[in-house]
Amino acid sequence: METIQDVKMNVYKFGNKTADGNTKMKNLLGGKGANLAEMSLLGIPVPAGFTITTEVCTKYNEVGQEETVEMIRADVEEAIKNVESIMGSTFGDQENPLLISVRSGARVSMPGMMDTVLNLGLNDEVVIGLAEKTGNERFAWDSYRRFIQMYGDVVLGMKPESKEDIDPFEEIMEALKHKRDIELDTEFSIQDLKDLVYDFKDAVKKRTGHDFPTNPWDQLWGAVVAVFDSWNGDRAVYYRNMHGYPANWGTAVNVQAMVYGNMGDNSGTGVCFTRDAGTGEDVFNGEYLINAQGEDVVAGTRTPQQITKLGSLRWAELAKVEEEDRFKNYPSLEELMPAIYNELNEYQQKLEDHYKDMQDMEFTMQDGKLWILQTRNGKRTGAAMVKIAIDKLKEGSIDEKEALLRIEPNKLDELLHPVFNPKALKKANVIAQGLPASPGAATGQIVFFADEANKYKNTILTRIETSPEDLEGMNIAKGILTARGGMTSHAAVVARGMGKCCVSGAGALKINYKKRTLVVDGHEYHEGDWISLNGSTGNIIEGKVATIEPELSGEFAEIMELSAKYSKMKVRTNADSPKDAKVARRFGAQGIGLTRTEHMFFEVDRIKAMREMILAETVKGRKEALEQLLPMQREDFEGIFEAMEGLPVTVRLLDPPLHEFVPHQLAHQKELAEEMHISLDAVKAKIVELEEFNPMLGHRGCRLGITYPEITEMQTRAIIEAALNLKEKGIEAKPEIMVPLIGTLAEFVSQEEIIRTTAKKVFEERNDTIEFLVGTMIEIPRAALTANLIAQRAEFFSFGTNDLTQMAFGYSRDDAGKFLPIYIEKGILKVDPFEALDQEGVGQLVELGTERGRSTKPNLKVGICGEHGGEPSSIEFCYNTNLDYVSCSPFRVPIARLSAAQAQIKAS
Numbered sequence: 001m002e003t004i005q006d007v008k009m010n011v012y013k014f015g016n017k018t019a020d021g022n023t024k025m026k027n028l029l030g031g032k033g034a035n036l037a038e039m040s041l042l043g044i045p046v047p048a049g050f051t052i053t054t055e056v057c058t059k060y061n062e063v064g065q066e067e068t069v070e071m072i073r074a075d076v077e078e079a080i081k082n083v084e085s086i087m088g089s090t091f092g093d094q095e096n097p098l099l100i101s102v103r104s105g106a107r108v109s110m111p112g113m114m115d116t117v118l119n120l121g122l123n124d125e126v127v128i129g130l131a132e133k134t135g136n137e138r139f140a141w142d143s144y145r146r147f148i149q150m151y152g153d154v155v156l157g158m159k160p161e162s163k164e165d166i167d168p169f170e171e172i173m174e175a176l177k178h179k180r181d182i183e184l185d186t187e188f189s190i191q192d193l194k195d196l197v198y199d200f201k202d203a204v205k206k207r208t209g210h211d212f213p214t215n216p217w218d219q220l221w222g223a224v225v226a227v228f229d230s231w232n233g234d235r236a237v238y239y240r241n242m243h244g245y246p247a248n249w250g251t252a253v254n255v256q257a258m259v260y261g262n263m264g265d266n267s268g269t270g271v272c273f274t275r276d277a278g279t280g281e282d283v284f285n286g287e288y289l290i291n292a293q294g295e296d297v298v299a300g301t302r303t304p305q306q307i308t309k310l311g312s313l314r315w316a317e318l319a320k321v322e323e324e325d326r327f328k329n330y331p332s333l334e335e336l337m338p339a340i341y342n343e344l345n346e347y348q349q350k351l352e353d354h355y356k357d358m359q360d361m362e363f364t365m366q367d368g369k370l371w372i373l374q375t376r377n378g379k380r381t382g383a384a385m386v387k388i389a390i391d392k393l394k395e396g397s398i399d400e401k402e403a404l405l406r407i408e409p410n411k412l413d414e415l416l417h418p419v420f421n422p423k424a425l426k427k428a429n430v431i432a433q434g435l436p437a438s439p440g441a442a443t444g445q446i447v448f449f450a451d452e453a454n455k456y457k458n459t460i461l462t463r464i465e466t467s468p469e470d471l472e473g474m475n476i477a478k479g480i481l482t483a484r485g486g487m488t489s490h491a492a493v494v495a496r497g498m499g500k501c502c503v504s505g506a507g508a509l510k511i512n513y514k515k516r517t518l519v520v521d522g523h524e525y526h527e528g529d530w531i532s533l534n535g536s537t538g539n540i541i542e543g544k545v546a547t548i549e550p551e552l553s554g555e556f557a558e559i560m561e562l563s564a565k566y567s568k569m570k571v572r573t574n575a576d577s578p579k580d581a582k583v584a585r586r587f588g589a590q591g592i593g594l595t596r597t598e599h600m601f602f603e604v605d606r607i608k609a610m611r612e613m614i615l616a617e618t619v620k621g622r623k624e625a626l627e628q629l630l631p632m633q634r635e636d637f638e639g640i641f642e643a644m645e646g647l648p649v650t651v652r653l654l655d656p657p658l659h660e661f662v663p664h665q666l667a668h669q670k671e672l673a674e675e676m677h678i679s680l681d682a683v684k685a686k687i688v689e690l691e692e693f694n695p696m697l698g699h700r701g702c703r704l705g706i707t708y709p710e711i712t713e714m715q716t717r718a719i720i721e722a723a724l725n726l727k728e729k730g731i732e733a734k735p736e737i738m739v740p741l742i743g744t745l746a747e748f749v750s751q752e753e754i755i756r757t758t759a760k761k762v763f764e765e766r767n768d769t770i771e772f773l774v775g776t777m778i779e780i781p782r783a784a785l786t787a788n789l790i791a792q793r794a795e796f797f798s799f800g801t802n803d804l805t806q807m808a809f810g811y812s813r814d815d816a817g818k819f820l821p822i823y824i825e826k827g828i829l830k831v832d833p834f835e836a837l838d839q840e841g842v843g844q845l846v847e848l849g850t851e852r853g854r855s856t857k858p859n860l861k862v863g864i865c866g867e868h869g870g871e872p873s874s875i876e877f878c879y880n881t882n883l884d885y886v887s888c889s890p891f892r893v894p895i896a897r898l899s900a901a902q903a904q905i906k907a908s
């Protein structure tokens, strides 16, 4: 027999310790809906409600509003009846009204990226009923005022007209405050609230041409559709693209009975975390406000209080609040309402134990009764992510494999970046202090608007408070500073999710958007001035502060050790200098997968000799120029081999088209002509001769070594001599010489012969030898197709997936920037194939090349050195294709090591 779970429904109910769904149904119910169902099943008090599935959203995007509403109308009406019967009130009723919230909820949490409407179901009659039912007229009208404001914004599009403008409803409120000579919302009289409601409705009519909807059912459908639409809003699309979430996931809609934190001093609302989302420390923490609704805590317009006494004491120290003042004016929930605190504490423990991960919860206290509105795995910084995974492992609640799978590889990046130099910090001029909302060190120039975050190279986005519209700018800025808002404000939550340094709630800052100034203690700072933020202490510092490399010990090291334990695929690095090689080795690189030798030729003292070589008219002239380059190359290789002592180093022969090396400015051309004692015209003529219509497919790669064998000879000599020189010093070098851009076996053979002959010559001269390999890049589709032939001679393959992608798609690497973003926007491609390997197409060439190569040489060593070698989904593909190693830039080595382990764990 089919159970309810077997039949997919459009609407899933929950409440009163029962639920149609559960936590495993995140794809269908969204994260929030699935967790509400689960909490209800766990016996945790959640207000009754229901979830309209993500599949309905997808359907809505296909067929539009009318058909979708008809499809779910009966289910929604029945679900509302269920909520009415659990909550003992009636939707739209004038005496005993049920009010509801309508919220988005995708399968992954996207905080603030989509829309929410609260207090839905109010109109001019219902508000009177609500006032009588609660005996609280002020509360009823305040709820109505908030409802029109939110519904107007979300459903009816009542937004500020420009970035310097304020919200149209805020403007009305500000005007009334001015008239009444009051400062706070709480100072409005009941009559003021009534006036606001009518003024708000007038504003709606003026701007939209329609009356504000009075029928609760019309309101409900309007809100449901607006939530569906918000899935394709700018913010959500940006967030999705940033995280690579596909557009076809859709969002669920959660409709739930309202409970109120603003019904007086026995009510309140808050947000809490089972562990510290910034550091990972195992302390329950969070913030609440008495007599407030959820958005008041997150919006950062009032200073929230701490939930635990410990948190409150820590906060007071940072905010420089005396104990007496703290206890009287900002007591913790633990001190103020111990019974509710104990209940909340019990639920937070229960939920963390149940989900085996740090939870981020929202709650409301209505008239002394606690309701949990939401729980989800909390967003956290990279540092917290690593610490929590290791702590959970040590507590025994998860195993090693699970601990590794808990780490988002790309977030490790946050741990690898510089921190403030403690010595420089001692001398720093701290101008103010805010809350340490998201750790890190940031130095940059002040900007006041999110869409100006790229005005300078390094910026600090400085705002009174941030909103979801600011997401893109927050991502670009080096750090975020806000004057308002607590540890759970929008800025703080989003910054921690991004791993971006953030100081919030720095009350001493006076920000003027119109003048673009920041005043602290009488001192005025302007847009473009430098400041620094210490996200770990909340300090705001004038000017720049020097940084140092971070420590890579503790939990980070443990994650790396575990990664090594669970991955057989190796991780190498792409490095062109001893410095990069050393960095990568510190991060655990197991060799070099690609040294691009051309980068060495661009340095000032070398480019001249290189140009002379290119411009030489005869073989003799070219050889003379190469003679000058030889000692420099040899020295470079010695440095790199030494840094990688004992580990393999793949050195690639010269690859780019020669015209990249010649001067294109007249002044430089003149200089070169003088140095070479030839005429300017001769230089110009040579440059014209080198020009190509399609340089990426032109005279480059092994084609250079074939037309100018002396280049291959010189480079081979430099490599072999460097290795022999180190051998004399007792340092083992393991060179692997790699020929680029091979398309046929014959091309490879021609280069291999030069390499082997040159090496032999050097061995004879030095009367000594070393071991070395000769292999090739596989980056032309023909090479992948004929890999069985190429493997007759090549001792290793390395997939150059940058060129392979270019040639498989026919997208020029240099020109794709013009159309790829549009392709992604239009959904023609899901992701940029130069970032994540196109497994469907280019991936076939990698699989086929590997298989065919190994059909000739079963033990052929195969790796990848295109940019994809540092990208988690591509690394998983490489593991599944049995590659021996991936190679990536030094700072991506830890990410690749973890991804390799995750791939292996997932495959097993």
Ligand code: PEP
Binding pocket: 594, 596, 655, 779, 799, 800, 801, 802, 803, 804, 865, 866, 867
């Ligand atoms: C490649 O093509 O993937 C590669 C690593 O070489 P380059 O990017 O230098 O062309």
Ligand code: MG
Binding pocket: 779, 800, 802, 803
């Ligand atoms: Mg290439």
